[in-house]
Amino acid sequence: MRRICHRIRAREPAGGSESGLTLAEMLLVLAILALVAGLVVGRGLPGRGAVRSATLEAYLRDARAHAMLAGRPVHLSGTPHGISGDGAGLELGRGFLVELRANDGSADGHIAFAADGSTNGGTVMVLAPDGSSYGVVVAPLTGTVTPLRP
16 A cells, blocks of 8 residues: 555656646636637527427417316417416516417407317417527417427
């Protein structure tokens, strides 16, 4: 055991200098990391649009399920920054623009889920503050909610 410890100590660098980072090198690494983090946050985190789209899909599926469980229709309409409906709405926040288009040609742009789960169908498009957009399609009759593919 003593011999192993002695061998490890014998491998220290000659001349008394120790290996490692200097303060200047450490500050340079931190500055580069801060620059990269600023670029990532400035452009938005990757995958954020997918999370927002999934939230919108879940809200619409929940509205359909609520109509079926309650045994009465649920009407959804677009607001400037979200969707309002019977019960709770979906508020996306400032800077988001929401456009709700119904398939039945209604001028007010609403989607209605009937008690049997059917719907008039439509499309919900969202423009995010960072310029990205996403949307979902609500199939007529069946009420199936699917994301729009670019």
